[in-house]
Amino acid sequence: GVEKKILVIPGDGIGQEVTAWGQKVLMAIAQNYHHTFTFEEGIMGHVAIEATGNPLPDETLEKARRSDAILFGAIGHAKYDNDPTLKVRPEQGLLKIRKELGLYANLRPIKLFDELLEASSIKPEILRGADILFFRELTGDVYFGEKIRTADRNTASDLMIYHRYEVERIARKAYEAARTRRKKLCSVDKANVLEASRLWREVVQEVAKEYPDVETEHMFIDNAAMQLIKDPKRFDVVVTGNLFGDILTDEASQIAGSMGMLASASVGDSTGFYEPIHGSAHDIAGKGIANPLASILSAALLLDISFGLKTESQRVIKAVEATLRQGFRTMDIANKHTVNDCIMGTDAMGAKVLENLN
């Protein structure tokens, strides 16, 4: 067995409820496969601001640096959403840890479990067989460019900026992945308007030459947002910038039936960081009804990508599949048009997955 240190950061809102299940699944895997996983817990986001005034306390960052992988929940709180003038904000914690750990590549696999074919607002015949792997650049773009508010507070700006090396490294990661899949890569930008996108396109065109076996397509973001719904099957690997990736992957959650099903892996220079795509969801936080599967599937990604434990990772995915096949559903993935499903809360759903792991 392997010995690994895992940092768990539940964060805000439903992060507190679902992350416990990602962790329990990791503990069960450790036991079943004779690995030794030791867990630490860290705070980040609104909970960290409340406790320390800092959305990413140094202590959490230190724990992150000395861990082998990080399982994260969600970030954000209505208080800050309602008051855009607040200076210290939960999201700063998430952005800072991404930057500090050099997590420049955010992988977001979008795949529909057959059992959920009817849960989406999109027609089953459009969805069947869709399987997309997004590479979202995560440490550049308008997220990290200089932010200015004039003294009179009447003008505000953010710099959308990309450097050649940033585009190169994420493009390479995406092409490498495309090679192991259906060998199609779609790069998304807005090169007809934005200079940063023109650099993006130039660099991807260059990197493409190193991968003549992969078919490259360039698409404008507006068109991509449309094609994703019109014909999701046309996509294999999609690579795009931080902002466009944020938008497209949330949109793509509808291909997987629900946001509550989607996991992501952020990787780069060192420790990998795993989190559901969904946010803190204040509207349902504390009610015990959030879907724990995105956290559990994030744990599966962690096992695979950070620890190289492919069998264990597949085991988790199979347990999720089995749970769905048995008809168990959280609210977000219930099929409103049949009464066969058994709708349950976060803990009951998590427990079913654990049962199916054994």
Add this chain to the structure above:
Amino acid sequence: GVEKKILVIPGDGIGQEVTAWGQKVLMAIAQNYHHTFTFEEGIMGHVAIEATGNPLPDETLEKARRSDAILFGAIGHAKYDNDPTLKVRPEQGLLKIRKELGLYANLRPIKLFDELLEASSIKPEILRGADILFFRELTGDVYFGEKIRTADRNTASDLMIYHRYEVERIARKAYEAARTRRKKLCSVDKANVLEASRLWREVVQEVAKEYPDVETEHMFIDNAAMQLIKDPKRFDVVVTGNLFGDILTDEASQIAGSMGMLASASVGDSTGFYEPIHGSAHDIAGKGIANPLASILSAALLLDISFGLKTESQRVIKAVEATLRQGFRTMDIANKHTVNDCIMGTDAMGAKVLENLN
């Protein structure tokens, strides 16, 4: 009858094929209702670069200024998309005319014709009754902020910038429209990350106070991109910035069955500018298969908004409806699952609408 001067700018690609039909519909309306519409033609985009080296020749701009309304087609050409290093680009023409004419508010109504309920990739029960009016800010944001490419060409940036007055005026227009509709307004931004979005949200919150009868909601762009597909009926009026509006409205085309159905109106300080949401579509340009309905519906918006001719505008919409009811379809809106539709090209479809106008 009224006397009006209309500038027609077919532009690039399928713009050349479909705009003729928007114009023919305007001519038919003039005849039926005893108005005098005089038409001029202008060039813009790739065709203008080829002819003059300039994507928006002064002559076109002058014609635009002395016209009462402008009917535009589309812009863009594969040559520039494939070579991001080209300095003179078709889209500069469109951006310049928007800026020069002060067309800061881009209205994009998204409404599904009942006849097309089955044409979309989204389930009919999700779509039925959806009716959204987008207000996209059109002369600010990262589209018009300073663009920089460093001398070594390794770094590129665009400034995402908003001024208070820009947000105020578009917000007011959107609220005024919401008052005449279902009294719901959703403002879309990324205030949890972007300073420009925080200004956006502050200003909308202020303007909201003037419209206590309208229910205001603020939504992050990633969430909005998801909700639009998950539950389009929750939206009434949506107001957002230039970039987010570009993305969301293309995505929303799937709610209307096809991009080929969507018209838009750009208004502001003076002459109104009417155009389909679809682009130049090089892949199908010259084939005579493009859907002329978006151009025809743009003509309907022109009659209503710039000329105040509501009856005439409704007449055009009814003719489109009748054409669809008769089962006539262009390729993009054909229902692949039934064989009842009669699929036709641009000109045959346009001719059917003309017939239904008389």
